[in-house]
Every structure is written in structure tokens, then in C-alpha cells.
Amino acid sequence: MTYGKKQNAFVALEDINFTIPDGASVAILGKSGSGKSTLMHAMSGLDRPEQGQVIIDGQDILTLKEKQIDKFRANKIGFIFQSFFVQANETVSDNVSLPLEIADVSWGERKKKIHAALESVDLLDKIGNKAKNLSGGQKQRLAVARAIVNEPQIIFADEPTGNLDSVTGEKVEDMLFGYNKENGVTLIIVTHDPDLAAKCDMQINIKDGRIESIRDTNTGKTIVATVTDAEESK
Amino acid sequence: MKYIDTIKRAGRSLKNAKARTLLTSLAIGVGAFTITLSLAAGEGGKSYTDSIVNANTSRTELLVTQKQPPASQGPQEYNPQAVSGAAGAGSSTQIAFLSQANLDTITQLDHVKSVTPNYNPNVRYITSEANKKFVVDAIAAFSSSVTGTYAAGSVEGGLSDTEIVIPEEYSKALGFANASDAIGKTVSLQADKLSSPVTAPQSKAFDYTVKAVSSKSGLAFRTQTSVQLSAEANRELYTYINEGTRAYGNFLLAAVEIDDASKANDVKTVLEGKGFEAQTAEDLLGTVNTFINVLLGIVIGFGALAVLTSVFGIINTQYISVLERTQQIGLMKALGMRRRDVGRLFKLEAAWIGFLGGAIGAGLAVIAGTIANPFISEALDLGDISLLSFNPLAVAGVVIGLMLVAVASGILPARKASKLDPIEALRTE
Numbered sequence: 291m292t293y294g295k296k297q298n299a300f301v302a303l304e305d306i307n308f309t310i311p312d313g314a315s316v317a318i319l320g321k322s323g324s325g326k327s328t329l330m331h332a333m334s335g336l337d338r339p340e341q342g343q344v345i346i347d348g349q350d351i352l353t354l355k356e357k358q359i360d361k362f363r364a365n366k367i368g369f370i371f372q373s374f375f376v377q378a379n380e381t382v383s384d385n386v387s388l389p390l391e392i393a394d395v396s397w398g399e400r401k402k403k404i405h406a407a408l409e410s411v412d413l414l415d416k417i418g419n420k421a422k423n424l425s426g427g428q429k430q431r432l433a434v435a436r437a438i439v440n441e442p443q444i445i446f447a448d449e450p451t452g453n454l455d456s457v458t459g460e461k462v463e464d465m466l467f468g469y470n471k472e473n474g475v476t477l478i479i480v481t482h483d484p485d486l487a488a489k490c491d492m493q494i495n496i497k498d499g500r501i502e503s504i505r506d507t508n509t510g511k512t513i514v515a516t517v518t519d520a521e522e523s524k
Numbered sequence: 525m526k527y528i529d530t531i532k533r534a535g536r537s538l539k540n541a542k543a544r545t546l547l548t549s550l551a552i553g554v555g556a557f558t559i560t561l562s563l564a565a566g567e568g569g570k571s572y573t574d575s576i577v578n579a580n581t582s583r584t585e586l587l588v589t590q591k592q593p594p595a596s597q598g599p600q601e602y603n604p605q606a607v608s609g610a611a612g613a614g615s616s617t618q619i620a621f622l623s624q625a626n627l628d629t630i631t632q633l634d635h636v637k638s639v640t641p642n643y644n645p646n647v648r649y650i651t652s653e654a655n656k657k658f659v660v661d662a663i664a665a666f667s668s669s670v671t672g673t674y675a676a677g678s679v680e681g682g683l684s685d686t687e688i689v690i691p692e693e694y695s696k697a698l699g700f701a702n703a704s705d706a707i708g709k710t711v712s713l714q715a716d717k718l719s720s721p722v723t724a725p726q727s728k729a730f731d732y733t734v735k736a737v738s739s740k741s742g743l744a745f746r747t748q749t750s751v752q753l754s755a756e757a758n759r760e761l762y763t764y765i766n767e768g769t770r771a772y773g774n775f776l777l778a779a780v781e782i783d784d785a786s787k788a789n790d791v792k793t794v795l796e797g798k799g800f801e802a803q804t805a806e807d808l809l810g811t812v813n814t815f816i817n818v819l820l821g822i823v824i825g826f827g828a829l830a831v832l833t834s835v836f837g838i839i840n841t842q843y844i845s846v847l848e849r850t851q852q853i854g855l856m857k858a859l860g861m862r863r864r865d866v867g868r869l870f871k872l873e874a875a876w877i878g879f880l881g882g883a884i885g886a887g888l889a890v891i892a893g894t895i896a897n898p899f900i901s902e903a904l905d906l907g908d909i910s911l912l913s914f915n916p917l918a919v920a921g922v923v924i925g926l927m928l929v930a931v932a933s934g935i936l937p938a939r940k941a942s943k944l945d946p947i948e949a950l951r952t953e
Contacts, residue, residue, distance in 0.1 A: 331947055336858055357862060364860025371950065375855045379540040391529040392861045 302328045303339070303499045310492065312443075313474040315467060317487035320496035327448065329496060330480045334367055334446050335359045346444070364393040368437030370466075372449035374429045376436070378422035382413060385421050385432055389440045407439035411465055427458030434465055444476040445469075451486060463489065525865040534872035538880075541845070548841040549881035551834035552926055556885025557892075558827030560922050562820055564893050564912040569816040572909055575671075576812065577805045582669035583785035587803045588630060588639075588778045588795055590620035621774035622800075629798065635782045635791050640665055640755050641775035643762035647713045648727070650690075650751065654699025660713065662750040665758050665779070676703035677736030685760070688732035689752035695737045703737040710734075713751075715761055719768030730761060831926065834881065835933040838874055842937035846870065846944075853941050854949025863942040870938035871931050878930025882923035890914050 303325050310316050320326035331337035333344055335351045343350045351362060368389075376385050386407055390400045408414045411431040416424065421432060430450065437445050447466060451459030467489060470477040479490060487493045488507060495502040504513040538545040577583065622641065630639050643665070649657040666683040675692045683689065688711060692703055700706040712729040720726035732753070753761070766772040780802070782791050788804040795802040846853065853866060893912040900911045 334858075336946055360857075360860045360862045362860070363858065367860070369855075369858055371855075375851055375950065377852060377855075380536065384536070388856065389859050391533075392525050392856065392859050392865070394526060 303332070303342075306342075306496075306499075306501055308494060308501065308504055310476060310478070313470070313476055314492055315470050315477040315490040316479065316492045316494060317490040318478065318480045318494050318496060319482065319484065319487045321482060324496045325499040326480050326482075326496045328499075330446055330448060330478065333478065334369070334444075335363055364389065365440065366443045368440070368442035368445040370430070370433050370437045370445065370447040370450045372452040374426075374433045374453070376421045376424075376429050376432050378420070380421055381417070382408065382419050382421055382424070382432055383417045386435050386439050389436060393440050395440065403439050403441075407435040410438065410469065411435045425458075426454055427461060430454060430458075430462050431465065434462060434469075438469055438475075441473075442475065444478060447477065447479045449481055449483075450479065451483070452481075525861060525868075530865060530869050531872055534869055534876055537845070537849075537869075537873055538876050544841060544845075545877060545880065548834075548837050549877045549884060551837040552831060552878055552881030552930065553885035553888070555827050555829075555831035555834055556882045556922055556926055557889045558830055558885075559824060560886040560889035560914070560919055561893060561912065562823040562827060563918045563922065564889070564914045565823070566816075566820045567915055567918070568909070568911040568913040569820070571913060572911060573809050573812055573816065575909055577809055578671040579673075580670060581805045581808060582667060582781075583788065583805045584637075584669060584782050585667070585805065586780045586782065586788060586792060586795070587808075588622070588780050589776060589801045590622050590626065591796075591799050591801050592620055619776070621771075621776055622778055624773050626800070627775070627778060630778070630780055630795065630800070633791065633794055635784060635787045637781045637783050640779045640781070642777035642779065643755075643758040643775070645715065645758060645761035645765050647715045647761065647765075649714050650694065650698070650711055651714065651729075652698040652700070652709065652711045656697065656699055657714075658694065658697055660751055663713075663758060663761065664750040664752050665755045666752040667779075673739045675737045675739035677707045677734070679736050683735055683752065683754045685754050685756045686732055687735040687754070688757075689736045689738055690734055691751070692737050692739045694751070695734075703739070706734045706737055708733060713761065715765050717767075718765055728764060730757075730764075732757070831929060835929060838877055838930055838933040839936060841877070842870060842874055842934050843940065845873070846937050846941045849941075850944065850949045853944050854946040857944065857946040858950060866944075867938040867942035870941045871934045874930045874934025874938070875927050878927040879923060881930070882926035885926075886919050886922050890919065 306329065318326045318329060328337065332339050332342070332352075335344070335354070338352060342352065344352055346362075346366070351359060354362065377388075383404055386404045387400060390403060395403065404417075405414065408417055411434050413428060413431055413435060416428065416432075421429065424432060430453075434450075437447075445466070450466065451462055454462060463486060466477060466479075469475060477490070479486065481487055491507055493503075493505045493507060495504070505511065506513060581587075627639050627641060630636060643663075645663050647660050647663065650660045651657045666679070666689060668679070668682055672679070672689075674689075675695075677689075679689060690698070690706065690711065695703050695706040698706070698711060700709065710731050710733055712731045714727060714729050717726040717728070738752070763772075780791070780795075782788060788806070792802040792804055856866060856869075857863075893914060897910045897912055901909060904911065
């Protein structure tokens, strides 16, 4: 995948080629600067590489027009970020409502969906609270609720536990994996934490914009290349 | 994204920055205040001048004079119908008068109902039973189409030839306890016959019953100090005083009553074609209206200036808001919000600011104007007239107009927001 135009063109990701089955949980592992975030941006349609293909449901999303990509993200993708990005001054309910408003979901439907999403992250009692009054773990749970509220097909989580202590981090992880298993939603986690990666069905190691290895966690089999994970665990 | 959701989100964003929103909208509020007051003054001014027209003259009345010879240097040819007078050093002018023949000509014209010359009889004094004598400034012909204000009595049904309307000041001076006390009493005008020989001067008292006492009005130019008699009574007095003199039968001015106010300008054109000069009610008030319009223009100009200043305030505020909310914008775009919707969100925020400013400014203007109106009317002696009259439609127009101005000033910041790259915006250090 090439970025930039003409003489400024540079290659951020090269020779990246893999397939993710529906409903799988995938970890994209790599150090900062390795290109793992860029990969996630390209896969989610946030970014538009000059070359390459991202095929979701048989459709190359890189060929879509901006309007269609926006619609695709609004309807099929959920995002979770390391810094939560919840709107501090808005209520819990308004935060969760945002993706539904963007996707033009009707009023009655919205209320139901918001309730269901908050219930599944155990935040229903905070529905009317301002987001700024929540703790870090609660904020990330709120972000999870916002990601799942419109029932996406794919959830992208960028270092979802990076800003949380291990106990609350684990709780958020459990929620994500639970949702992934129960609803058959594809979960793609970008992380540099091997412990979190080990919980995923599939681990993709990225180094310097190239795939170092792809490993199936359940079988323990390395599908591509062979490199020890030792250096990653630091 | 639905419009209503965008409006709500825009409103919430502003609520989260209350102080900034309020201060920005106050800037536009100053403009709203000024413009609303000017419009109210314009509306009030219009009804004010209308009242002036009705208090002094009638829209069905034209004032006609003979076309005056141009004032020029050097000796002027003699005009048998004119009277000479000095018009400044080195030049002389002749004033042309209307003869009875002229009046007859005018009476023949289309739409003309009647022609009443301005008799303006010059009496020696007015007196009453109390036997005090006072000079009379002017005697005017009563016209039922002119709206007067009366301290006592009523002129409904007109004024008969033996009745008189006196100004309030005269009723006191002439020895009546108050205005109502004068009603029904007799006053007399002492007139001198000008043609009588100096050795045997003739003088006669004309008695009239007081029908009404005119009160002081901020609008009327002529009812303040002039005594009013019917046209016929005016003619009688005039005839007694002037008959037998050279000036008799020549008038400086005549009031032409027409049957249709909308024909005033047509009649004027015809009169001018026949060598007369005519003034309609509009002509008389033209200067007043021009003056009011110029004043209003200046005030509205100041309001527009305030609005212009607030435009930059809104642009600035919205730019800062975009910078502050980079992450929020990035998130919304990542979640699939379209460029157009992001831009719309910021334009609607600007619209809210405009609405708030407009509502605050216009609201304060209405309150201030309503409070100030009685004081203004009193200070300017306007009676019942409110100089500031608020038209709900105009006020709403101001608010909507300012909202549009605000949206226009929000375009640039909105464009900046809609062009933000979500990846850049969501990058965390």
C-alpha cells in the first residue's frame, strides 16, 4: 500500500496479504511505528492508500466514493480508541446515540438500541450522567457501548486497554470478547500487548510495514514466516 | 444525519461553552438592538408624519399661489397684479397675487370641489366680557378634514358662521376660569375698516360664540395660536376690513379642495400648467420625511456596522471552536458522519449564535422602547403618538436576517471542520 502522491509517494505497508474469517477475533501486533495503526485505518476505510485492495464482503472498499465509505463506516464498523474519545460534556446516552444519529436510525429504534448497548456494558444506571463524571474504565465501557450500539459487522479497537489498569482493562477485554463470541462480530484489535493478543483467534505481527508472522492462537500454528515473539514481549 | 439531530447537537455544543456563546451573541445583539430600534422609529416616524399631515392639512387639499416672478438683479418690469417688496440689498421682488378671476379658473378644473382663498383678515384685537384685549396672531379658516385636538368643546358637525374656536392660552387670558368655562361664551373681534378716512376711522366689533377651545398639540403648526372661524366668517371680516382698498380681491394663497386624494398630483400638474404653483400635503411634509429618513439611515448604518463587527466575532469564535473540538470532529467523521453534515453542524451553531444575539438584542430593544415611549412622547410633546412602534414582523425579520448573517459567517470555519482528516484529528500524543 502506497501513500502520498507522485514524488512524495512512500510505501507504508508492503506485501500485506491476509484474510480474516467472519466472526474471528484478530490481534494486530507491532511496535509503535510498525504500521499497525496505518493498517487498521486502511482496513476501516478511514484512510485511502494509493494502491492495494481491502475487500470486505466481496467489495473493495477502496474503490468506493467518499459518501459510500462514510455510509459503510456508519453501518458496518464500530471503533474503540485508546483515549476513549467520549464527549465529556455530553451525557452517556447522547454519546451512545451519536453513531445512530449519523446512521439515520429512527427515534424509537434509537432508544431501544441505546438501552441494549448500555445494558451489555453494565452502564445502564449511568444513562443520564455526564461522561466526564465517569471513571476511566467506565469511559472505555461507554466507548464499547458506542461501538456496538449500531450492531456493526466489524469492531476495530485501537489499544483498547492501553490507558486502563489491568483489572479494569480485563473487564473491558472480557466484554469485547464476549460480544465477539455471542454476536459473531469480527473483532480487530490493534495492540502491542502480547497478553491481549494471545486471547485472539489470530495474531498478525507487523514489523516495518511488513507482515512478520501470522499465527493461529487456537492451533498454535504459525501460518506465515517464523519469528519468535520474545522481542515483542518487552 | 437528520436535521433535527444536528440542530440539537449544535445547541448542546453551545451550551457547553456558555460564556463564549453569550459574549459572541452579545456582539450581534448590539446590532439587533440598534436595527430593531431604528425600524421601530421608522414605523413610528411614519405614523407621526401621517398625524402631522392630518393635524395641519388634508390630503384632499392643495395650497395654490400665483407663480412668482423670479427674483433678479436690476429693475423689474411692472406687473399690475403684483405688489413690490424689497428682497435684500440691491434687488427688488414683486409678489404676485391670485385674483378673483384666477380663483374662478381654478374652480372650473376637474376634481376641484371648492376654492377658498386665504382671507387672513387682520383684526385689531380680541376681547371678551372681562374686557381684556389681546392681539390676534392669525385667523384661520376652519377645515373639518384637519384633525385638531381640543381642550374643551367639540367641532363635530362643523363650525357655523357665528362660532369661533380659540386657543387654550387665549381662553385663560380672556378671563375664563378654564377651557370648558369658555364654551358658549361670547368673544368679539374688533376690526378696522382700512378704506375709511383717517379723520373718520370706522371700526366694528364682530361677536362670536366659543364652540371649542383648541389645545396645544405637538403636531399642529397652525392651531396653536390662531383663532379659527368658518370660511364664510373669514370672508365677512375680510370684506369689512379690506373693501375699497387696492389689495381687495387679491389673495396670496388659496386652498383648493379636491374630491379625490389620489388625484392631488394630477390637479397639481394641471394647476402648474396654468401658471400657478401648488403644494400637496405630501409636498408640505416632504422635508419632514426626508429628515426622518436621513436620520434613520444613519442609525441603521450604525447597526449594520455593529453587525459587521460581530461577523468577525462569529468567525473567530467558530474557528477556535473547530480547533478545540478537533478530536470530536475526528470521531464524528470516523463514525461515518459526512462532510456535509459536519459543515452543517458548525453552520447551525453559528445560526444559534445569530438567533440568540438577535433575540437578545431585539428583545431588549422592544423592552427599552416600550419603557422609553411615554417619556419620548412627553419630551417631544407628541400626545398619544408613540415614536417607537414595534412591528412583530419586522422584529422577526431582524432576528431571521441576523441568523442568516451568522450562518454566512460560519461558512469558513464550517469548511475547515468538514475538511479535517479524521486520522490526524484522532492522533494522540
